[in-house]
Amino acid sequence: MSTSFESKKVIIAGGSSGIGLATAALLAKEKANVVVTGRSAAKLADAAKMHPGIQTVAMDSNNRKELDQFFSSQDSVDHLVIALSGAKGAGKFSELSLKDLREGFEGKFWPQLNTLQAALPYISKGGSITLITAISATSQAPGVSGLAAINGALELMIPSIAKEIQPLRINAVSPGVVNTGWWDFLPADAKADTFREYAAYTPVGRVGEPEDVADTITFLMRNGNITGTVIRCDGGLGL
Numbered sequence: 001m002s003t004s005f006e007s008k009k010v011i012i013a014g015g016s017s018g019i020g021l022a023t024a025a026l027l028a029k030e031k032a033n034v035v036v037t038g039r040s041a042a043k044l045a046d047a048a049k050m051h052p053g054i055q056t057v058a059m060d061s062n063n064r065k066e067l068d069q070f071f072s073s074q075d076s077v078d079h080l081v082i083a084l085s086g087a088k089g090a091g092k093f094s095e096l097s098l099k100d101l102r103e104g105f106e107g108k109f110w111p112q113l114n115t116l117q118a119a120l121p122y123i124s125k126g127g128s129i130t131l132i133t134a135i136s137a138t139s140q141a142p143g144v145s146g147l148a149a150i151n152g153a154l155e156l157m158i159p160s161i162a163k164e165i166q167p168l169r170i171n172a173v174s175p176g177v178v179n180t181g182w183w184d185f186l187p188a189d190a191k192a193d194t195f196r197e198y199a200a201y202t203p204v205g206r207v208g209e210p211e212d213v214a215d216t217i218t219f220l221m222r223n224g225n226i227t228g229t230v231i232r233c234d235g236g237l238g239l
Contacts, residue, residue, distance in 0.1 A: 003222045005032040008078040010221075012036045013061055013115045016043035018180035019132055020083030021051070022210035023217050028053035030218075032079075037061070037070070061111035067118035077123045079221045083132045084111045087185055089146035101146040109150050113157075120165065128221050129170040131158070132213070135234040137174060155230050162228030169227035171220045176234025178208040203236030 015024045016038035034054045044056035086107015088100040136147035177198045216233040
């Protein structure tokens, strides 16, 4: 059964760029009342210029006081998408800086849980929560043990939380390699080479785009019969 997002309140934490912004744009086209949060006021301003239909709020999702104040100021929330992410934690384990791994948890694991916990009292019982994890949680690939720890920890919590908060629904989307700013730590040439290598290895023959993942997120938001589930949107990378 098709569900309209028209006039529904949707909060997208970490929605100033990449997957979060693509999701905001898709929902705004469906006339949802979309509020995007992020730490960078400049990125939020750019997002608002690109998509005038969305509202933006600058906020640090590691700051629980800010989160509590934000959600208490909102009317009932129909859907919450948590796309918060850091860029640290990758690398061969024998050489992995555990300081970087800790910062990776501070950039994704803790702010996602912080946001989820602060939002729970304000989400309508017929609503949904969708977390964005990553295929590193299950890919068992070399060099991603730290990322697997971060994303795997989030994914393992999903089924248990789903039982606790029923009938409110919670799911996660696990993307593969996606063409977003997450990869901007690489020089442009190295980034292009990396994408070509992944495209050759991935069964669908290309890396993902933010819109691919956004489409999966809105599917989970729309389908009222799915909860406690992690859906891969990875082009078959995790096979």
